[in-house]
Amino acid sequence: MPDYQLSVTVDGLEPIAFKVYKRPHVDLFLKYVSQWYDLVVYTASLEIYASQVVDRLDNGRGMIQKSFYRQHCSSTTSMVSKDLTVVNPDMSGTFIIDNSPNAYRDFPDNAIPIKTYIYDPEDTELLNLLPFLDALRFTKDVRSVLSRRVSSR
Known part of the structure; x- marks a missing residue:
C-alpha cells in the first residue's frame, strides 16, 4: 500500500495519479539529519509533482x-546534473546524496552515492548512512573525506 497518493495536473491535461512509497526509515533519517545539517531537496522531478512529495515528507x-x-538542473542530451552552487556557493560544507552519478558529475568530491530505491521494505540504506553523516558534520571540509569515498567506488 502506498504511503501517499497524489493527483498531478500538467499543462491542463487530465490529472495523473501517482502512488508514492517512502523509502524505509526516511522519517527517522530526516529527523536526525535535519538536526545536523540544513536539509535541501534537489530533485530532477517536475516541481508540480515533487513539491507535493516534499511537503508530505516534511509534514510541517x-x-x-x-x-x-528539474528547472534548477542542467541538462545535456539525456543527462541531467545538479548545480550544487545554487544550494550553497561554499562547497566545503555541501554534499549531495544521490543514486545517479550523472546528477553530481560536476561535484564528485561532494557526493555520497546511494543505491536506487525500488520498493523494498527491507531497505536499510538511510539507516546505514546515519553514523557516517553524524561523523561528517565535524569535518572542516566534506570534500577531504568524500573525495576519497567516491574515488574508491
Missing part, C-alpha cells in the same frame, strides 16, 4: 529548508 515540521527541482 520545518526539517527541509529549501527545494530545487
Whole structure:
C-alpha cells in the first residue's frame, strides 16, 4: 500500500495519479539529519509533482529548508546534473546524496552515492548512512573525506 497518493495536473491535461512509497526509515533519517545539517531537496522531478512529495515528507515540521527541482538542473542530451552552487556557493560544507552519478558529475568530491530505491521494505540504506553523516558534520571540509569515498567506488 502506498504511503501517499497524489493527483498531478500538467499543462491542463487530465490529472495523473501517482502512488508514492517512502523509502524505509526516511522519517527517522530526516529527523536526525535535519538536526545536523540544513536539509535541501534537489530533485530532477517536475516541481508540480515533487513539491507535493516534499511537503508530505516534511509534514510541517520545518526539517527541509529549501527545494530545487528539474528547472534548477542542467541538462545535456539525456543527462541531467545538479548545480550544487545554487544550494550553497561554499562547497566545503555541501554534499549531495544521490543514486545517479550523472546528477553530481560536476561535484564528485561532494557526493555520497546511494543505491536506487525500488520498493523494498527491507531497505536499510538511510539507516546505514546515519553514523557516517553524524561523523561528517565535524569535518572542516566534506570534500577531504568524500573525495576519497567516491574515488574508491
